[in-house]
Amino acid sequence: MTLASFSLQQLQAYSPSSTGLHQPEVLCTAFVLSHPIDLDALRRAACETLAQAGIALPDAGHAIACTVLTSDAHTRDDACVRALEGLIGRGDLCGFELAVSGDGVWLVAVALSWVFDAQGLARFVTLALERLTGGTTPDDTNNASYADYVDWQRKLAASPEAQFGKQYWTRCAGQFRPFVDLLLEERLDVVAPAAAAFGLRALPDTLARQLQAYATRYGVASKAIVLAAWLVVLERLRPEQRKDIVVAMSGRDDEVFGCLVGRLALELPLSLRIAGRAPFVSLVKHVAECLEEADEWKECYGEQHLSIDAKRNGVRFSTRTLQHGQAPGLSWCEVPCAPSNPSSRLELSFIEGADATLALYGDPTRYAATTIGFLLDQCETVLTRALADASATVNALIADDPANGTERVDARSTVECPVEGARLAAHDPAREPIGLRIEAACAQHPDSIAIRHGADSLTYAAFAHRVDAYRIVLAQSGVGVEAAVGIATDDPITYLVAAVAAWRVGAHFVALAADLPRARIDEIVKRTGVRAIVNADGTVHTLDFTDAQTLPRAEPPLLTGAVRRTALLDALAYVIFTSGTSGEPRAIAMSHRALANQLRALSRRLPIAAGAVALVRTPATFDASLWEWMHPLAHGATLHVLDTGDAFSEAALVDLMRTRPIALAQMTPSLLSRCLRVGGADALARVEHLVVGGEPLDAALATPIVSRMGRLVNAYGPAETCINASLHLVTSDRYLRTVPIGTPLDGYAFHILDQALRPVSVGRTGMLCIGGEGLARGLVGAPGATAASFLPDPFSGTPSGRIYVTGDLVRRLPNGDIEFVRRADHQLKLNGVRIDSAEVVAAITAEPSVKDAALVMVDDPSPALVACVVPKSVNHFSTDTLRAALRMKLPSSMCPAKFVVLEALPLDRHGKLDRRALHERAATAIDVAYVAPRTETERRVAQCWCAVLDVERVGVHDNFFLNGGHSLSFGWLIVALRETFGIQLPLSSVISAPSVAALAARIDALRDEENGVAPA
Template sequence: MTTSIEGVHPLSPLQQGLLYHTIADPGTSFYVDQIVQTLDGDLDAEALERAWQRSVDRHTILRSSYHWEEIAEPAQVVYATGTARIERHDWRDAVPDGDGVEERLEDFLRTDRRRGFRLDRPPLFRLHLMRVAERRHILVFRYHHILLDAWSALMLLEEALSSYDQLVRGQEPPSRAVRPYHDYVEWVRRQDMGRAEEFWRDELAGFRPAPLLVADAGTQHTDARQAEADTGRENPEVSLVLGRETGDALRTLAREHRLTLSTVLQTAWGLLLSRYTDQPDVVFGMTQTHRPTELDGIEDTLGLFINTLPLRMELDPDRPFADACAQVQAAQTRLRGFLASPLADVQQWSDAEPGEPLFESIMTILNVPRIANLGRRTGELEVQRGEYRYHTNYPLAVLVIPDEEISLRIGYDPGRFDAATVERVLGHFATILETVAADLTRPVGRISLLTGGERQLLDEWNTGAAATPPGVCAQRLFEEQAALTPDAPAVTFGETLLTYRQLDCRANQLAHLLQEHGIGPEARVGLCLERSIDLVVAMLGVLKAGGAFVPLDPAYPQDRLDFMSRDAELSLLLTSSTAKAHLPGLGIRTLLLDEQTEAIDRHSTDPVSSDVRPDSLAYVIYTSGSTGRPKGALITHDGLVNSCLAQRDEFGVGTEDRVLQWASPSFDASVFEVFLALGAGAVLCLASQEDVMPGQGLVDLLARERITFLVMAPSALAALPPEAPERLPALRGIVLGGESISPALLERWCPGRRIFNVYGHTETSIWATVEECSADGQPPSVGRPVRGVRLHLLDGSGQPVPVGIPGELCLGGIQVGRGYLNRPELTAERFVPDPFSDVPDARLYRSGDLLCRRPDGRLYFVGRVDGQAKIRGLRIETGEVESALREHPDVKDAAVQVRDGAEGAGADQRLVAYLVIRPGDERPEEDWRVFLRRTLPDYMVPNSFVTLDSLPLTANGKLDYAALPEPRRNVPADGPATPLTPLESRVAELWAQTLGLDSVGPHEDYFALGGNSIKATQIASRIRQEWQVEFSVRAVLDGGTVTDCAAVLAQALAAAGADEAPAG
């Protein structure tokens, strides 16, 4: 083609961007656009080619190429002449009678796109003419987007067809010169970028991009799909068409509210992004057309007169959709003076991190002019409506063609999304438009994304098996079982055993005594007891008397026990002589059960009569509270009974089973274990706290007691020795909950056993969903709802979220508790009216957990909406830890964060505290731990403490948790350069191996290294194995350093007369 050069010019900002992407990924079909036109009638191909040639002669952009090597700035070279050549194809034999034209055309278009262009070799367009029948042709116009925007391409097509019409009629088309494209480029370069920078910094201030969560939650990034994406090198698309009635309604409503249709379309897409990202503040790219009016004749020039710029939307769920549209229209008005701003500069002016995309979706609204039906005027050629195809490198690219029927198309990155996911996105976009077409004033928060089919499917997935209220109280389940198997063993502790009859009689006797002390319905009785049969008797006795039990762990700090006892307004406290020593003077009536044996024995063993009802209070469990104090969750009998009946449905526990009571008595998991066993005729096996700590001792206990069913946290199960699964052939069932479960753990424990993943909350009677696990290499899901439970994933406005979008889990049904004791505001916030239930006064519990449902219906936990966390299955409100730290007079501010261990997400999680303290007030981490242990249990005390000058804040003034630094390991000076003793060296090796570290210094703090009680159990177990001496877990936890631990070990070896060398 090339002859002499007519001129050399700079590129527009968008052309520079397209040039960069093309160079960076030369094998893709990105930015290669196509227009497909069907031509019916007698066609003169040579005249059509001459018509296109006239357009090439007329427009400089069609004679341009682009160069970048060995020059300071990329340049656009315009040649004096160029050639338009139409490549002709005769497909008549290949597609007889038109059969297979569409398939052949699709194959051709795909291959044609992949051919791409060399930007330094003009022409950067190609023309193909396929003859598919005697009087039907298909014209394919392929060009690189660096030349033309869609409007210019359609102008060119109309111009060429108009010239053709005149040529075949023997007329000469006009050859009026047009303004060259480089005049526009020069105009752009003269714009004041200083003003643009000021505008964009203000427009985007405080915005931080959020990922398209659907990319991860809604699809699986499979190797097969990635291979397809890499092979195809182009973005596929999905499409649908809104009916004419919807289009007409949208146009009418837009006019009534003085809005453009484009504004309504943009606002609808912004709303969809807001729901998908769970953010009220969203930004997406908007293709803006800009032909400056001060350039005379620019309306006839062909070229790239568009720019992709961010459009920000801040959505208020309580405001009408029309108001949101008005805000978007105002934003569009504001940015009209800055349409020439280079996107790369705008990105730098924003608060996005370097390399972080400001947006991942773009929208183009293509207001296509009707292409004249020239054939009908000449009687020779009829031009059918054309099809425009384009491809970008954005993950999601929306193209809207608002004709009589509104066409919606979304191109997508197949490496991140599959077709089904994008089809759902498109369906939700259409649903929003159909909703607002009926009422543009509907509040934003009340606009649902769900289609009718999705609502029906979610309703099926969300509902557990039907369950009518059982109409009995929890103790009745035990009494019925005691009547069926009175002489079967019910509970054991070491050598002590009670049958079901004995346990029932003992609980009846205690219940009679409790009633003498005024215990009846709604009376709360504290249980501050160590693990013992007395504790089980006390639980049953309180329920039989009609009261509600309140577990209190004797190991808790006195301040915490004092608060819980007073907050619960206990009518009576049941404890023991040993546990009482840990209690503060509470001024509460107290019975020491070990001293009340004779008094209890004097009472009747006959059943107790009480006025307790199924809706009466059964127990109160205190959980961590975000305000700095624990909160008591109130659970009624009907919720507990339904939970127990669901256990029978799911686990198949029976009279041949033996269930270990593993959980701490202060947690509701212990209630789960007690009724799992005693409600099914199984044996409940009790043991000391030391024996149930994960390690070799626990394996020995499980084997010795022939445990068949175990309830445990996944991290505790993972901490058992490698040989444990083989040593426990009797163990046929394991219920795991409170944490994520790794595929490796299932692979290790599944063979020969049934393993269940359960999920739930104290506030909803312990558990709500279940899934039986398999060793298929995939992490188990949260599962399906159990009987009597209904779940919903809701957005911030209370609307159900579709598949692939995270939402807050809200639970309904019979297991929802009453709320929180003495916390009416928090109860009103978390226990809300259930709009999905027909039951009067039904409530939903807002869990604060973010879950996401995948296309197969399975639910997965993805995070929290607040600062709550679970570590090793124990629930922690980081706000409570922060409040406790702020009580220290030297702490000006504090933040607490859960950090993952070295193995990645979810592994060895630990708490890290960030402190702003008085200048110069440096102190060892142990001082902070000692202070916190006055009010917090051990599991809530952070592992690490990081001192900062100030806490990092976002642009909106909120704590920026993402900017909190990773805690650094502080290796203290080890004093004089005295080498470690051989014993210390070996203990240090054991610590390092267990904690996953390369080495451990003799004076490094155990908790700062990431240690916890489970790891301590493993260390103690290994020490017992290596040296064959008794060694307690407390020796690891209390000492705190390798030196301390080795000193305790040396004393134990000396007392046993053993050598310090390992026993072999």
């Protein structure tokens, strides 16, 4: 026979599966029998039943095989597994397995899905059992076969009456967009043949009676109510107000074909709309009308509509009844089982009858048992609430039920009040201020190497001696409790010594990067009231600001004699600056209490032994740099400090990790990706704890590490929550989207809330708010921003408790993982640097030539900032002038790579900034046509670019930033240019020439000047 002999339903099921399991779908069901049966007799009865059905086969030489397997299995599940494996291994059409266990006699039936659908398989088993026992059999006068059914189907499709139905399904198929993902899925490792993720949920008797009463009251079928509730669950998890799903409807059930066995269910594409403000009953009636209309035209669904391959790409809904029977000496009752290699992504089946039941089947490569259970819980909850309140709206059912409790992820039992925390610190070394813990490590490991930087190294004893020397200088300069010390040195050893020395006198420190614009440094010094500055040469310079802005204070007692633990816990440890939404940088003031909690948590989650080597590569102005050196020093480990060039060079990092045992290292996902591109997977997997943070971690980056048994840790934490708030140990690459941000560290509590600060349920997106001991004291000089970001904690039960509103939208998955979704505002992350577009836009619009501006980030060819600028006058505007002005105000990491001049910013129909249109214009503007190097200088400059940026080619008009460069890359470029041309270019000269052509022209001009050639 050929495929032309197949019914439409068989063609639907016989088409190649796209599940990725590369195996045919096998249906499975089980029957509990009253006593064992004769297996040979059952085989003969089954073969006779199949022969009478006359089901078409793909190969005329392939006989119908119904193999009965003998087994000593003791459970139904064992029988299911053996039956599935046996059928797939032999390539038969169907098979049986008999198992005798303590809970009864089980008959398991399996069959290829193109032979039977679920209802057809159960009907086939019932007919075989009836034939076996001599019970009721189909009317012998009815000789209709499956071939007759196929012939009838073909004639119906060719009839004139079917044309209207075909047009109906053509419209349905044309607008059908399969509902694929709920954003709860995982990437699970399974070995084919794999049984579907499966769950059964029998509705309580009360709920089942309410369901029937509701159906009677509104004149609809029970399945329409269940499907409506399922749509509400889908809308909760993936709001789209339209759900395109496949609905399986049984084929002809009239007197002629009603007794046939085979595949009679059609899988029809339906588009169902959800109006949130409408009552649930309106949704039920809409669903019922769609089902009735589809049922009316189902016979007109034709082969031309199969191209959508709907059932293999999305969500499916079906209904069925369970088979049961009784014959002389034997009774049986069906129990649903999970199919193998399911063709649909997710299927909800409503089992009608006295015992109403929900059965949920999921793709085993995407859905875990916990997710299936969660979805069944959601469906039952929606049904319960909808049937109990006839006036309930869809929005009310979508909204989270406060009675379900808060979706709070807590890593602490309580948050101690400051007084209690201070009391415990006297007895718990882990709660000591970090400066005292480092001091203790110096005493315990005096001869061990504390810091290694290039050819220089420092033992713990020598480190303590230098700290003491700086402590004396700072004290003599009048630096004391709550005073600020600015550290402006580029020497990492001096920076670390000065930071710890500041703690020794009760002060806190502020990192001042040498490459910051002078205006920004002056603003930082003024706002924080810096009392003394450790200069680039290591000397201490004392300042006196009488008009300095006041820090949020805890008013600790004066320090006398030795530094007291209880005083330091509530004193400030550091102030760090990040980009701010108000148009100004945010100065975050962090206490020793929060820092001590951070180190205590890291000691448990990222243990490091004395003498182990930890890499220090993050610039001091980033909060992630703090734990990078504090945590190892507090445990007697050795800091291996990298120069700026090596810290961001993937080749240097991979070579170091390959040749030296590294216990702890951290990097951004962007740098991890570059390290993997140069073949560093083996070296990275050797690191005892490889911590990645600063950006969402793509699951694809985790695979090379975890497949080599590497220990990869995804870190998350805003600077306002003291560096890291959560960690996630990546043990597999099962994530479809980004790697989860993990569980909160000790002393932190995560709350996922809606806009009204109410907890949201599992699976729903909400704002992450963080409470606990790790919160900053506040924002320096910004009481309004502090009040807006740090709110009273309604969940802690402590009057002084606070939560920090992160601005990050997250969801909690059914397995407990917390997944980052996106930012709620326009904050950007570039190379791990937090950039609030408001601050950059404020700096741009402050220029007198600019009327309006907006900032976007483009991803192609590499992530980069693009400023869209509306000048006051095009004739009096220069992007070069604007670029130079911004370099005087902003760090280089926040300066846009390119400026796009527009007549006006695009607005949407509501008069708001149309960010999608803005992004499209920016992407179009930076799409520069490739122009090959035209001179020898351009060719050699392009080679330097390619080496630094790790790209194959660059055009002479390409932008350095837009091709993946950043501020630190310019240092590598200067070295490459020096080696190539024998000249030393200043950093400002290179930054101001961001294209190959501009840089080559500058080099030619410099060489002509050295050779005495007059400029043209």
